[in-house]
Amino acid sequence: MVHIANPILKNGELEGIKEVMDSGMLAQGEVVAKFEEEFADYLDVGFGKATANGTAALDVALKAIGVEEGDEVITSPFSFIASANCVLFQGAEPVFADVKKDTFNLDPEKVKEKITSDTKAILPVHLFGQPAEMNAFMDMAEDHDLYVVEDCAQAHGAEYDGKKVGSIGDIGAFSFYPTKNMTTGEGGIVVSDSEELCERADLVRDHGQSEKYTHDMLGYNLRMTNLAAAIGRAQLERLDEWNDKRRKNAEMLTAGIEKIDGLTPPAVSDSVKHVFHQYVLKVEDDHPLRREELREKLHENDIGTAVHYPKVIPDQPLYREKGYDGNEFKNARGCAEKVFSLPIHPKVSKEDIEVMLKVMEV
Ligand SMILES: Cc1ncc(COP(=O)(O)O)c(C=O)c1O
Incomplete structure (x- = not known):
């Protein structure tokens, strides 16, 4: 079976874990600090x-x-739920703006319409590995005195105008869940050029503790472990190589899918380096099979698929209860109805792609 995700864990991960075990320092410590420094250097960001x-x-x-x-x-209605829930966690209000139907990313024009005197930040999501239109959001933020928070959970190493995502906005957040382009098991990182913002992030993740048993503010324990960081350090070394393989796989898939009537391959914007966290195509109405029939056919041929995402966030029960409604977000809803994802990760071979294309040629 070609699974939709399949992390590669045979670099220096085991050796790194063993070193941490031998040291006895399992929780946040020096290995986390090294990982933070290496990841920030990789992005060319301060902290x-x-x-x-x-x-x-x-x-x-x-x-x-x-x-x-x-x-x-202001954020995207077409994303994983965490992109909006993080706003609810603050007791603040997520405001959705529609996406562009070709790139799946927030439409700057729609975002502009949603800015009010209560807007504090714009939170673009670099969905499926494709950078959002950062220049437009940075200009808007400057005009209206807003923060830009990048949700980079799906875009490790992706670039916009030659800059890595996470290094463009005021602050960025990554996930290292095992399906992502690199993993630490569970894990994440906040990045910023602002020392002040990173110092606050440091306090929030560690009980607001500025010195041992001095607590300046309310915080949680949201720390990474040295064990997770050891995996991350080994993974980071191969991230570019894996992203190149994802891009090559995507090129091959797109060249084939373009020839199949009723399927639309994912669009890649100008001036971006897409890292294809997911390869998301659309099954159009003129395709002889419905999305679920096509997915079933692929599964019968040992090709795993997924739907990212079957529902827009405002249509989720949690949000419906709060009075939200996805009806306004026509493009996002249209995407949710038509999209599905094919395996694109570095373990996917040319032969696997040939099978996918053959199965989809109805
Ligand atoms: C766009 C987006 N934001 C945030 C997250 C949250 O990351 P995690 O699952 O590591 O909590 C994810 C994870 O799937 C994501 O895809």
Whole structure:
């Protein structure tokens, strides 16, 4: 079976874990500090503060910029739920703006319409590994005195205008969940060029502790372990190589899918380096098979697929209960109805792609 995700864990991960075990220092310590430094250097950003997972990284990032009750944060309705829930965690209001149907990313024009005097931040998601339109969001933020928080959970190593995502906005958050382009098991990191924001992030993730048993503010324990960081250090070494393989696989898939009527391959914007966390295509109405029939056919041929995402966030029960409604977000809803993801990770071979294309040629 070609699974939709399949992490490679045979670099220096075991040796790194063994060193941590031998040291006896399992929780956050020097290995986490080294990982933070290496990851920040990789992005060319000033600081990194590792967290227990990507959701925690987003939560910590919003607390670091001071989002609170009464504030609004504009984000995408077409993403994993954490992109919006991190706003709810602050008692603030997620405000959704529609996406572009070709790139799946936030439409700057729609975002502009949502800015009010209560807007505190714009939170673009670099969905499926494709950078959002950062220049437009940075300009808007400057005009309206807003923060830009990048949700980079799916875009390790992706670039916009030659800059790595996470290094463009005021603060960025990554996830290292095992399906991601690199993993630490569970894990995340907050990155920023602002020392002040990173110091706040550091406090939030560790009980607001500025010195041993001196607590300046309310915080949690959202720390990463040395064990997780040891895995991350080994993974980071091969991230670029894996991203190149993802891009090659995507090129091959797109060349084939373009020839199949009724299927639309994912669009790649100009001036971005897409890292294809997911390869997301659309089954159009003129395709002879419905999405679920096509997925079933692929599964019968040992090709795993997934739907990222079957529902827009405002249509989730949690949000419906709060009075949200996905009806306004026509492009996002349209994507949710048509998309599915094919395996694209570095273990996917040319032969696997040939099987996928053959199965989809109805
Ligand atoms: C866009 C996005 N944001 C945030 C997260 C949260 O990361 P984690 O699962 O590590 O908490 C994810 C994880 O799937 C994600 O895809």
